[in-house]
Amino acid sequence: MMSVAVDLAVFTVRDDAFAILMIERGQEPFRGRLALPGGFVEADENLDQAAARELHEETGLDAADLHLEQLRAYGDPDRDPRPTRVVSICYLALMPDLPLPTAGGDARAARWMAVDDVLGGPAEIAFDHRRIIGDAVERARGMLEHSTVGTAFCADQFAISDLRRVYEIVWGRRLDPGNFSRKVTGVDGFLVPTGEFSRDGGRPAALYRRGPATTLHPPLLRSTR
Amino acid sequence: MMSVAVDLAVFTVRDDAFAILMIERGQEPFRGRLALPGGFVEADENLDQAAARELHEETGLDAADLHLEQLRAYGDPDRDPRPTRVVSICYLALMPDLPLPTAGGDARAARWMAVDDVLGGPAEIAFDHRRIIGDAVERARGMLEHSTVGTAFCADQFAISDLRRVYEIVWGRRLDPGNFSRKVTGVDGFLVPTGEFSRDGGRPAALYRRGPATTLHPPLLRSTR
DNA sequence: CTCAATATTGTCAGATCGACAATTACTGAC
DNA sequence: GTCAGTAATTGTCGATCTGACAATATTGAG
Numbered sequence: 001m002m003s004v005a006v007d008l009a010v011f012t013v014r015d016d017a018f019a020i021l022m023i024e025r026g027q028e029p030f031r032g033r034l035a036l037p038g039g040f041v042e043a044d045e046n047l048d049q050a051a052a053r054e055l056h057e058e059t060g061l062d063a064a065d066l067h068l069e070q071l072r073a074y075g076d077p078d079r080d081p082r083p084t085r086v087v088s089i090c091y092l093a094l095m096p097d098l099p100l101p102t103a104g105g106d107a108r109a110a111r112w113m114a115v116d117d118v119l120g121g122p123a124e125i126a127f128d129h130r131r132i133i134g135d136a137v138e139r140a141r142g143m144l145e146h147s148t149v150g151t152a153f154c155a156d157q158f159a160i161s162d163l164r165r166v167y168e169i170v171w172g173r174r175l176d177p178g179n180f181s182r183k184v185t186g187v188d189g190f191l192v193p194t195g196e197f198s199r200d201g202g203r204p205a206a207l208y209r210r211g212p213a214t215t216l217h218p219p220l221l222r223s224t225r
Numbered sequence: 226m227m228s229v230a231v232d233l234a235v236f237t238v239r240d241d242a243f244a245i246l247m248i249e250r251g252q253e254p255f256r257g258r259l260a261l262p263g264g265f266v267e268a269d270e271n272l273d274q275a276a277a278r279e280l281h282e283e284t285g286l287d288a289a290d291l292h293l294e295q296l297r298a299y300g301d302p303d304r305d306p307r308p309t310r311v312v313s314i315c316y317l318a319l320m321p322d323l324p325l326p327t328a329g330g331d332a333r334a335a336r337w338m339a340v341d342d343v344l345g346g347p348a349e350i351a352f353d354h355r356r357i358i359g360d361a362v363e364r365a366r367g368m369l370e371h372s373t374v375g376t377a378f379c380a381d382q383f384a385i386s387d388l389r390r391v392y393e394i395v396w397g398r399r400l401d402p403g404n405f406s407r408k409v410t411g412v413d414g415f416l417v418p419t420g421e422f423s424r425d426g427g428r429p430a431a432l433y434r435r436g437p438a439t440t441l442h443p444p445l446l447r448s449t450r
Numbered sequence: 451c452t453c454a455a456t457a458t459t460g461t462c463a464g465a466t467c468g469a470c471a472a473t474t475a476c477t478g479a480c
Numbered sequence: 481g482t483c484a485g486t487a488a489t490t491g492t493c494g495a496t497c498t499g500a501c502a503a504t505a506t507t508g509a510g
Contacts, residue, residue: 047300202456427487
């Protein structure tokens with residue numbers, strides 16, 4: 001008999017940084033430490049529902065407004081110091097930079113932190129969450145290559161340069177604006193033009209909405225071949 | 226409180242077919258139905274260890290001899306009809322076509338079945354294992370594109386044509402021998418020549434062993450661009 | 451109007467792709 | 481031995497894709 005929990009690695013792109021939603025734990029174990037939001041799976045819900053519920057409790061957001069998918073399970077016997085063993089199913093969520101309606105509503109302070117600060121900084125992270133975050137970051141970076149989920153970081157309507165900035169920030173790598181534009185517009189079903197244009201700074205950019213495609217053919221590769 | 230199990234989707238390539246190891250259940254629920262091998266996680270082992278232990282119990286094989294990695298967790302409340310809820314962590318194993326030392330030793334008949342027969346046939350599959358198998362097959366097919374795990378289906382020493390046949394059978398698609406050979410030998414660290422040659426039929430083929438590389442740069446894509 | 455800023459399109463040489471032809475190196479039949 | 485058969489490997493070629501970077505287009509600010 002074990003407890004089964006879901007943990008959430010919720011990512012966004014804000015202030016020119018790849019950011020993850022972290023909470024400060026309000027009780028033992030690891031009181032005061034940074035951790036991923038999450039909680040126990042209840043008797044009548046499946047894993048996806050548990051993840052969506054926890055997401056809503058922590059951020060006030062609805063799962064329909066973002067991309068949510070399972071990352072993997074973590075179940076080392078000593079990953080949680082409490083007497084009952086806890087196996088955690090971790091979920092990955094990608095969302096645009098929205099205000100968090102109920103941030104801290106759960107008596108736990110939730111805040112966005114730059115991924116580089118979390119992984120590279122001195123902060124002590126609760127449980128095995130540092131490892132989970134590392135896995136989640138790598139998964140997110142890889143997904144941008146082969147799937148269309150990068151648009152999940154953008155608002156409902158966005159310019160190609162917005163999407164390019166997402167890729168640049170998540171990958172930590174500059175991309176050529178012209179080549180990027182040609183590539184993403186060349187993928188069938190990736191971007192649907194809305195007919196509207198942005199108006200800020202230079203030449204107006206055509207605005208797009210997410211298209212129906214889920215996989216990128218051909219992929220956008222980050223590696224130098 | 227829930228039970229946590231591991232299930233195994235063990236694949237190989239044999240008799241010109243992409244095959245999966247299935248057992249016939251010896252007890253209720255689903256007695257007599259086909260199912261994936263698996264069992265419950267014990268108190269003192271982590272998930273990877275549980276998967277390796279179950280693999281050994283079902284096939285007599287050691288996890289060191291094959292590729293074993295976690296697929297994902299399945300946890301719908303009604304996926305197991307027994308009163309205690311069971312969350313299952315499914316593992317994917319890829320192995321060469323070896324004889325199974327203890328097949329059926331666990332009082333359950335274990336046998337290789339063609340993936341197409343399992344998914345396309347009329348056989349009733351226990352639990353949600355049909356869905357799991359579908360996910361596992363898709364994951365395995367995708368992994369061949371970007372990782373070097375295809376060699377896990379080959380014997381210790383193998384010719385490029387052996388590896389090509391693996392790709393052809395798993396993907397269900399013919400590949401050009403010349404182009405395939407050039408591509409795989411061009412990936413740094415994928416294949417290490419042994420200096421030996423095969424002797425059967427036509428011109429002898431150089432034999433190789435798995436190299437240290439784990440990811441394929443550039444990837445081998447199955448889609449028609 | 452001129453300029454700075456940004457979007458988009460154009461260009462071009464090098465890499466890669468798939469299709470398929472040519473060459474190489476064996477085995478087995480005769 | 482010679483020859484046909486089989487399969488590995490290398491060669492070729494046009495189409496496509498890539499990254500680098502130049503050129504053009506369209507706006508707002510001054």
